[in-house]
Amino acid sequence: MPAIAVEGLRKSYGAVEAVRGLSFQVGEGEVFGLLGPNGAGKTTVVEILEGYRRRDAGSVSVLGVDPANGGRALRARVGIMLQECAMPAAFTATELLEMYAGYYPRPRRPGEVLELVGLTEKAGARIKTLSGGQQRRLDLALALIGDPELIFLDEPTTGFDPSARRDAWEIVRGIRTLGRTVLLTTHYMDEAQNLSDRICVIAGGEVVAEGSPETLGGRQVAAARIRFVLPDGVDVRSLPLTAQAVDGHALIETATPTRTLHELTSWALQRDLELPGLEVTRPSLEDVYLELTRPPQS
Amino acid sequence: MSDATMALRQVGYEQRAFWRNPASAFFAFAFPLMFLGIFGTQNRGARLESLGGIPYNSYYVPALITFGVIGACMTNISMTMTIRRDSGVLKRVRGTPLPPWVFMAGVIGSSAVVSAILALLLTAAGNVFYSVNLPHHLGGLLITLVVGGMSFCALGLALSALIPNAEAAPAITNAVVLPLLFISGTFYPLDPNSVLTHIANWFPMRPLALAVFHCFDPSNDLRGVPWSDLWKVLLWGAAGLFVAVRRFQWAPRRT
Numbered sequence: 001m002p003a004i005a006v007e008g009l010r011k012s013y014g015a016v017e018a019v020r021g022l023s024f025q026v027g028e029g030e031v032f033g034l035l036g037p038n039g040a041g042k043t044t045v046v047e048i049l050e051g052y053r054r055r056d057a058g059s060v061s062v063l064g065v066d067p068a069n070g071g072r073a074l075r076a077r078v079g080i081m082l083q084e085c086a087m088p089a090a091f092t093a094t095e096l097l098e099m100y101a102g103y104y105p106r107p108r109r110p111g112e113v114l115e116l117v118g119l120t121e122k123a124g125a126r127i128k129t130l131s132g133g134q135q136r137r138l139d140l141a142l143a144l145i146g147d148p149e150l151i152f153l154d155e156p157t158t159g160f161d162p163s164a165r166r167d168a169w170e171i172v173r174g175i176r177t178l179g180r181t182v183l184l185t186t187h188y189m190d191e192a193q194n195l196s197d198r199i200c201v202i203a204g205g206e207v208v209a210e211g212s213p214e215t216l217g218g219r220q221v222a223a224a225r226i227r228f229v230l231p232d233g234v235d236v237r238s239l240p241l242t243a244q245a246v247d248g249h250a251l252i253e254t255a256t257p258t259r260t261l262h263e264l265t266s267w268a269l270q271r272d273l274e275l276p277g278l279e280v281t282r283p284s285l286e287d288v289y290l291e292l293t294r295p296p297q298s
Numbered sequence: 299m300s301d302a303t304m305a306l307r308q309v310g311y312e313q314r315a316f317w318r319n320p321a322s323a324f325f326a327f328a329f330p331l332m333f334l335g336i337f338g339t340q341n342r343g344a345r346l347e348s349l350g351g352i353p354y355n356s357y358y359v360p361a362l363i364t365f366g367v368i369g370a371c372m373t374n375i376s377m378t379m380t381i382r383r384d385s386g387v388l389k390r391v392r393g394t395p396l397p398p399w400v401f402m403a404g405v406i407g408s409s410a411v412v413s414a415i416l417a418l419l420l421t422a423a424g425n426v427f428y429s430v431n432l433p434h435h436l437g438g439l440l441i442t443l444v445v446g447g448m449s450f451c452a453l454g455l456a457l458s459a460l461i462p463n464a465e466a467a468p469a470i471t472n473a474v475v476l477p478l479l480f481i482s483g484t485f486y487p488l489d490p491n492s493v494l495t496h497i498a499n500w501f502p503m504r505p506l507a508l509a510v511f512h513c514f515d516p517s518n519d520l521r522g523v524p525w526s527d528l529w530k531v532l533l534w535g536a537a538g539l540f541v542a543v544r545r546f547q548w549a550p551r552r553t
Binding site (some may be wrong): 050051052072073075076078080082083084085086087088089090091095099100102103104105142146 | 299304307311314315318319382385386387389390392393394395396397549
């Protein structure tokens with residue numbers, strides 16, 4: 001049974017259709033990345049899954065239960081890390097975790113969760129003395145304290161500096177090794193790429209692409225680009241293949257990079273030429289994402 | 299752990315948060331006690347002819363208890379719940395298995411603890427320093443304070459549901475509560491025939507002030523609950539509860 005199953009989900013606010021017939025599934029133990037520009041309907045979808053919002057139509061199942069009436073029993077199995085949330089400044093990290101642990105039937109120990117998020121040395125510190133990044137990690141610890149089967153992480157690293165983000169990624173990888181399912185929303189392509197087993201891109205309230213970070217939007221079969229610095233005295237038209245000259249580089253787009261590269265390097269070897277800066281690249285996940293979420297009219 | 303135990307624990311957490319925040323503790327306790335120190339001393343020995351010649355402070359102590367209870371319940375809950383709503387705290391709580399009523403019980407119970415301590419301190423200080431008589435009937439005063447406290451907690455929740463955002467919370471709350479307190483006789487006795495007093499009779503502050511006063515008033519010997527005034531408080535509390543149940547939101551409001 002999938003951890004999350006969404007089928008034909010719809011939600012409108014007044015005349016605005018925020019989510020229009022959206023379907024996807026998240027497997028158990030999977031880290032699932034939900035991507036989309038602002039206003040794509042991401043937050044609406046996640047809040048329906050978390051039980052904060054009601055849907056207009058479609059079926060939704062979270063851990064086998066409809067979140068609209070999952071109640072207390074479902075909330076005991078789910079951990080939620082919100083985008084932004086204040087904490088009682090005068091409490092210590094351990095006190096806050098103990099308070100939240102009391103809400104769950106089978107919680108983890110506060111010390112264990114603090115270790116998981118790398119805050120062990122701050123266990124007795126008042127929350128007001130923690131940095132923004134440390135408070136965010138404590139936020140994550142709160143989402144984990146109930147030992148949930150499914151964890152929602154809503155833009156967990158927004159506002160982090162690059163090294164804090166790397167640390168947060170390590171933590172999420174740690175959660176994955178616990179065998180828990182994670183639904184992650186993020187604006188950062190590198191984050192989605194590094195953490196997700198599967199990515200779903202939504203735009204305009206619809207799924208526009210779904211797949212692994214490697215195959216999203218047909219990325220693995222999209223035209224590859226071969227690029228190198230044109231050697232002295234070689235004209236781009238003398239190459240054995242159709243190429244463009246861009247800033248002193250030759251650029252070749254090909255659907256069959258193995259064959260093309262072979263032809264190109266054979267040609268160069270015959271002439272005893274070195275091709276400086278030779279590289280073969282695929283469109284990055286960010287390229288694919290921007291292409292997928294481009295507004296249709298532009 | 300049973301829900302009732304959880305509710306008691308919530309009261310404990312709320313109390314911890316309250317006492318560790320010097321600002322909230324200061325406003326709840328320092329003002330009523332400071333007023334008693336200043337105006338109690340200034341009017342020591344004065345008598346109120348309009349109330350049958352009773353000592354001024356026999357009027358003023360119950361009035362300050364009313365002021366303190368309304369502050370600890372309505373003002374405090376209206377502000378803190380709006381701030382918690384807008385900063386996402388309520389939303390996070392709502393995402394845990396903690397039943398909403400248990401959370402609310404913690405908030406209301408904590409206000410009740412503060413109110414009780416305050417009533418005790420004011421009564422004791424009035425008795426020791428200003429020779430104010432003790433209430434005639436402890437049970438009657440207790441029921442009056444419980445009905446008043448719960449009603450003003452409900453009104454605090456209702457008000458927070460109507461306040462659009464956290465920035466507006468202190469201004470709107472004070473703009474609603476303070477003028478009504480001024481015309482309700484919680485700072486000084488009022489002419490019962492004044493227009494303002496007639497207006498105040500329609501709101502819950504003055505009826506509670508009168509009900510608490512009846513429990514102390516040395517010119518009578520009330521043995522029961524002053525329902526003749528308290529019913530208005532209860533009615534307002536029920537209206538507050540109705541609005542709170544219908545309109546209270548756990549998620550931040552974004553415009």
